[in-house]
Amino acid sequence: MDIQAMKDVCRQVRRDIIVMTNKAGAGHPGGSLSCTEALVALYFDVMRGIDPEDDKNPNRDRFVLSKGHAAPALYGTLCERGYFGREEFDHFRQLHGILQGHPDVKKCPGVDASTGSLGQGISIAVGMALGAKHIGSDVHVYTIIGDGESDEGLVWEASMAAAHYKLDNLTVIFDHNGMQIDGTNDQVMSLGDPAEKFRAFGYDIVEVQDGNDLEQVLAALHTPACPGKPRLIHLHTLKGKGVSYMEGQVGWHGKAPNDEQTAQALKELEG
Amino acid sequence: MAEKKSIRVAYGEALVKLGAENEKVVVLDADLAQATMTKDFKAAYPGRFYDCGIAEANMVDMAAGMSTMGLIPFCSTFAVFAGRSYDQIRNGVCYPKFNVKFGFSHAGITLGEDGGSHMAVEDIALMRVLPGMTVFVPSDANECYQCVEAAAKIEGPVYIRTARLPSPVYDPRPFEVGKGTVIEDGSDLVIFTCGIMLEHTLEAISVLKAKGLKPALVSFHTLKPFDEALALHYAQKCGKVFTVEEHSVIGGLGDAVASTLCGRGSFTFRKIGIQDSFGQSGKPADLLVEYGLTGAQIAQTVLESI
Numbered sequence: 001m002d003i004q005a006m007k008d009v010c011r012q013v014r015r016d017i018i019v020m021t022n023k024a025g026a027g028h029p030g031g032s033l034s035c036t037e038a039l040v041a042l043y044f045d046v047m048r049g050i051d052p053e054d055d056k057n058p059n060r061d062r063f064v065l066s067k068g069h070a071a072p073a074l075y076g077t078l079c080e081r082g083y084f085g086r087e088e089f090d091h092f093r094q095l096h097g098i099l100q101g102h103p104d105v106k107k108c109p110g111v112d113a114s115t116g117s118l119g120q121g122i123s124i125a126v127g128m129a130l131g132a133k134h135i136g137s138d139v140h141v142y143t144i145i146g147d148g149e150s151d152e153g154l155v156w157e158a159s160m161a162a163a164h165y166k167l168d169n170l171t172v173i174f175d176h177n178g179m180q181i182d183g184t185n186d187q188v189m190s191l192g193d194p195a196e197k198f199r200a201f202g203y204d205i206v207e208v209q210d211g212n213d214l215e216q217v218l219a220a221l222h223t224p225a226c227p228g229k230p231r232l233i234h235l236h237t238l239k240g241k242g243v244s245y246m247e248g249q250v251g252w253h254g255k256a257p258n259d260e261q262t263a264q265a266l267k268e269l270e271g
Numbered sequence: 272m273a274e275k276k277s278i279r280v281a282y283g284e285a286l287v288k289l290g291a292e293n294e295k296v297v298v299l300d301a302d303l304a305q306a307t308m309t310k311d312f313k314a315a316y317p318g319r320f321y322d323c324g325i326a327e328a329n330m331v332d333m334a335a336g337m338s339t340m341g342l343i344p345f346c347s348t349f350a351v352f353a354g355r356s357y358d359q360i361r362n363g364v365c366y367p368k369f370n371v372k373f374g375f376s377h378a379g380i381t382l383g384e385d386g387g388s389h390m391a392v393e394d395i396a397l398m399r400v401l402p403g404m405t406v407f408v409p410s411d412a413n414e415c416y417q418c419v420e421a422a423a424k425i426e427g428p429v430y431i432r433t434a435r436l437p438s439p440v441y442d443p444r445p446f447e448v449g450k451g452t453v454i455e456d457g458s459d460l461v462i463f464t465c466g467i468m469l470e471h472t473l474e475a476i477s478v479l480k481a482k483g484l485k486p487a488l489v490s491f492h493t494l495k496p497f498d499e500a501l502a503l504h505y506a507q508k509c510g511k512v513f514t515v516e517e518h519s520v521i522g523g524l525g526d527a528v529a530s531t532l533c534g535r536g537s538f539t540f541r542k543i544g545i546q547d548s549f550g551q552s553g554k555p556a557d558l559l560v561e562y563g564l565t566g567a568q569i570a571q572t573v574l575e576s577i
Contacts, residue, residue: 058341105367114367117358123329124363127336130321134297135340154359157329162325219286 001044007214009080010040011269014242016076016089022257024093027101030252032073033175034237035144037217039077042142046221052082055109061139062128064113064135066121067078067146067175068102069254074111075099083110119152121145122172126158129170129230144173148180151189156201162230163202170230171221172203175211179250195234203232211235212242244268275437278467279376281412282433283308285419286345286374287315291421294319299334301327307376308437309346315563321504325511327352331359331371338370342424346371350378350391350432357397364428365401372422373398376433379517380545381467381555382560383435390434390550396522398430399495403430405448408524410469411438414492417446434517435554438445438467453505457487460511460539460577462569463502465491468515471559474566475515479573486573494524499531506532511539511577520544539577543569 001009013036021027042063043050049060065074072092079086084098091097098107101174102116112128115121125143132139145155162170173195185191196200199205204226208216221232239253245263246257257265289296290312297319304310313320323330353360353375363573365372378391398406405425409415415433422429425448429556444452445532454469457475464472469490479486487505491498508513512532514525525542531540545562559565563572 044550062339065475071311113336114362117362120359120363123359124336124339127333128339129336130333131337131340131342134319134337134342136538137340139340154332157324157326158332160326161329161333165321181359182531 003215006040006044008216009044010036011072011271013040013076015266015269016070016079018243018257018262018269020072020075020089020092022190022259022262025256026093027072027256028069028254029072030179030239030246030249031067031146031175031177031239032070033243033246034212034239035067035070035175036073036241037212037214038144038173038175038235041214041217041221043077043081044220046102047142050081052110055083059137060140062112062141064121064125064128064141064143065115066122066125066143067118068115071099071101071103074103078110086125090091118146118149119154123154123158125170126162126167129162129167130165132169132210133167138169140169140171142171142173144175146214147176147178147185147191148188148195149176150191150194159198159201159203166228167230168225172230172232174198174234175230175237176235177237179239179253181253184252190227198232199243202229204229206231206233208233208235211237218263242269273439273441276412277410277435277437278412278415278433279308279435282374282376283311285416286312286399289318289419289423293343295341296423297321297342297344299330299344299346301325301330301352307374309347324421327356328359332355332363334371335363335369344371345374345376347376349389350375350394351389353391353397359398360527361401362526365403366393368403368427368447370426372429372431374419374431374444377435378432379434379466380550380558381434381436381464381517383555383558386552387538387549392519392545392550393522394432395494395524398517399522399527403427404495405413405493407431407492408466409433409492409496410466410490412440413443414446418492422444430566432466432532434467437472439489446492447574449493449496449498449547451491451501453487454490455486455488457485458509458575459485459508460573461487461489461505462513462515462573463489463491463524463528465494466517468517468564471564471566472515472569475569475573478567478570482574485536491524494527497527497531502528504517506538507536513573513576514544515564516540516544517564518544520546541572543572
């Protein structure tokens with residue numbers, strides 16, 4: 001897929017995020033909009049063996065949305081990739097829907113791990129990467145973690161293990177939008193210099209100045225793995241990216257747009 | 272006296288045997304291989320053993336991830352850390368129904384000298400309440416072999432609770448997941464037990480028989496799914512029901528029996544176990560006395576209640 005077509009997909013996924021959260025009257029648009037480029041890059045270009053008709057292919061690359069509350073971005077991406085129809089958006093967060101509030105491996109096609117309890121996804125991804133090496137598979141495992149999520153000790157336990165087991169088949173994408181529920185990272189729990197922390201834990205670090213620039217994200221994801229090291233892609237992103245009144249606003253972490261706000265957002269996201 | 276062997280030792284041996292039979296089996300430990308006895312598996316299959324360091328939560332989620340690659344991970348640490356890794360067991364393994372096994376050792380007060388901080392008296396309760404979890408509490412080495420073998424065949428999470436100290440090894444008994452075992456038939460009263468308390472309830476049974484009573488004794492290696500039919504049958508047959516466990520009387524075997532019998536008749540009923548308290552340091556034998564769990568004390572409690 002050419003770059004312009006992928007950018008169109010990003011725009012459509014953003015529209016999906018707005019539509020979904022508006023219909024549900026709930027959800028997490030801010031942190032979904034910040035990691036949209038990363039998800040589209042993974043599912044439309046980077047990951048191998050992605051096939052909605054065969055979503056259990058054992059040789060497919062794996063993805064874990066460790067920041068599981070960004071489910072609307074994942075659901076939008078999976079829908080645009082053909083895993084299910086747009087009608088499922090009507091049932092997002094609703095009884096018997098496949099699109100649960102947080103990703104559920106038992107219900108949603110294309111989902112490889114149930115996440116939402118923060119810190120667990122990266123740990124599960126480490127296990128997947130270790131398991132792939134154990135069985136001699138060249139499967140690569142990708143996971144997106146949040147900056148607020150990195151308050152969790154499990155992120156660092158998992159990181160120690162990733163380096164210890166030399167998981168160069170693991171890529172951790174760090175969505176650094178600078179905000180979490182109660183405020184900025186620095187207000188809630190200072191992150192310091194996360195790249196240096198992850199480097200100290202043994203990662204090969206790839207910096208992306210604009211994590212909402214698709215070309216930059218793709219270039220980073222296509223950087224060859226450093227043998228013997230897990231890789232961390234440090235995406236500097238904007239929370240609420242693409243919707244003017246959500247951009248850089250802490251308040252849009254876990255709040256749905258009303259009908260009027262939705263209309264405005266969709267207008268801004270027209271091609 | 273029958274041969275004695277720690278159930279955790281049997282667990283280690285069972286893993287080695289399983290490793291030979293099933294190459295999908297891998298073992299994870301959190302720097303306790305010398306104690307949980309996974310060291311035997313590590314020695315036999317070093318390429319299939321993963322030390323996760325002192326990081327139990329990460330061990331559980333790593334196992335969850337490994338299971339998605341078609342492997343059958345057995346995680347081992349102390350039973351008290353079931354609490355520490357509970358969110359991972361719940362959300363990382365049980366919620367997606369991943370195929371991960373937990374062989375957690377040093378359960379209960381007979382852990383001894385390390386004291387209350389390390390004594391799991393709540394792990395059965397924590398595990399029973401998780402949807403889809405199978406809970407095994409083997410009563411001796413032979414039953415532990417059977418539980419490990421069965422765990423590998425179950426598609427989904429399984430918890431196996433093992434003990435630190437050597438305990439009697441009984442003749443192998445027929446084993447079926449979810450079925451209790453009648454150790455002694457009787458009609459005057461019934462004692463339900465699990466795990467290493469079988470040894471002590473057998474002593475209690477001897478005392479009661481010497482008093483001219485006909486007590487029944489049923490042991491449950493599976494606390495979930497629980498053999499409600501057998502429990503109900505013996506409760507209705509005997510009328511007087513006692514449960515004995517090396518665990519809190521809240522949420523363990525006693526409550527599994529209580530919820531089985533609730534609304535199904537009128538019974539004399541008493542739960543013998545840890546009475547809503549933490550453990551403490553001491554010699555295991557002294558601790559059993561302190562918490563009223565010796566054979567003589569169990570018999571005395573029964574006699575006072577009937």
